[in-house]
Amino acid sequence: RIVLCLHDELLVETAQEQAAEVMAVVETSLQSAAAWWCAGSGTLLEGGMSDYQVVQVCSLVALGDPGAREFHSGEGDWPYRGFVVQVRGELRAYANVCPHKRHPLNIDDDDFLIPKLRLLRCSSHGALFEPETGLCVHGPCAGRALSGLECWVEDGNVLVRAPVSA
Numbered sequence: 001r002i003v004l005c006l007h008d009e010l011l012v013e014t015a016q017e018q019a020a021e022v023m024a025v026v027e028t029s030l031q032s033a034a035a036w037w038c039a040g041s042g043t044l045l046e047g048g049m050s051d052y053q054v055v056q057v058c059s060l061v062a063l064g065d066p067g068a069r070e071f072h073s074g075e076g077d078w079p080y081r082g083f084v085v086q087v088r089g090e091l092r093a094y095a096n097v098c099p100h101k102r103h104p105l106n107i108d109d110d111d112f113l114i115p116k117l118r119l120l121r122c123s124s125h126g127a128l129f130e131p132e133t134g135l136c137v138h139g140p141c142a143g144r145a146l147s148g149l150e151c152w153v154e155d156g157n158v159l160v161r162a163p164v165s166a
Contacts, residue, residue: 057084057093057158065089066131068112068120069158070096074165082149083110084158087118087131093151093160094134098122100141120146 014022057063057071066087072079081096081104096104100122106112107123113131114121120129127139134146150161 051164052161053164055082055160055162057160059156060086060091060153060158061156063091063158066113066115066118068131069110070106070112071160071162073160073162076165079165080163082160082162083112084151084160085113085120085131087113090132091151091153091158092131092134093149093162094146095149097147098124098127098141099136099144099146100125100127100139 012022012026053073055071055073058069063069063084063086066085068083068085070081070083072081074080082093083096083105084091084093086092096106098105101124103122103124105120105122105124111123112120114128117128118131119137120131120134121127122129122139125140127136127141129136129146134148136142136144136146152159
């Protein structure tokens with residue numbers, strides 16, 4: 001039985017002789033959920049993503065510098081979540097997944113950037129990332145990086161090649 005379930009912790013109670021079987025079921029379930037919820041964040045993409053599409057995020061002018069904008073790719077309950085960021089004229093796109101606990105970085109729409117510091121922030125646990133590289137420079141996942149996506153500007157619009165939810 002599940003005793004406690006928080007946003008990043010799960011406590012399960014089971015008989016000792018069933019512990020290995022229960023752990024296998026929990027692990028499989030978590031990996032399956034992560035493939036859908038955190039698409040683009042690493043090795044679990046194969047089952048959750050089937051194709052890529054070009055997403056028009058916004059105009060480069062609307063993005064601003066510094067600026068960041070969230071986007072979704074795909075339909076249904078579990079679309080792929082990503083964001084674009086521009087700082088000092090450099091445009092980048094990333095999967096909206098923190099490498100620490102695999103949460104989305106933002107809580108509010110487009111709330112990724114600390115403009116004065118020119119760093120990206122994960123709202124869950126305060127990790128800070130360089131917008132140019134996606135590298136975590138402070139926080140619980142220091143040394144790890146966000147998953148990058150291909151992005152470019154065409155006719156004044158920011159475009160991203162992003163996975164589509166299956």
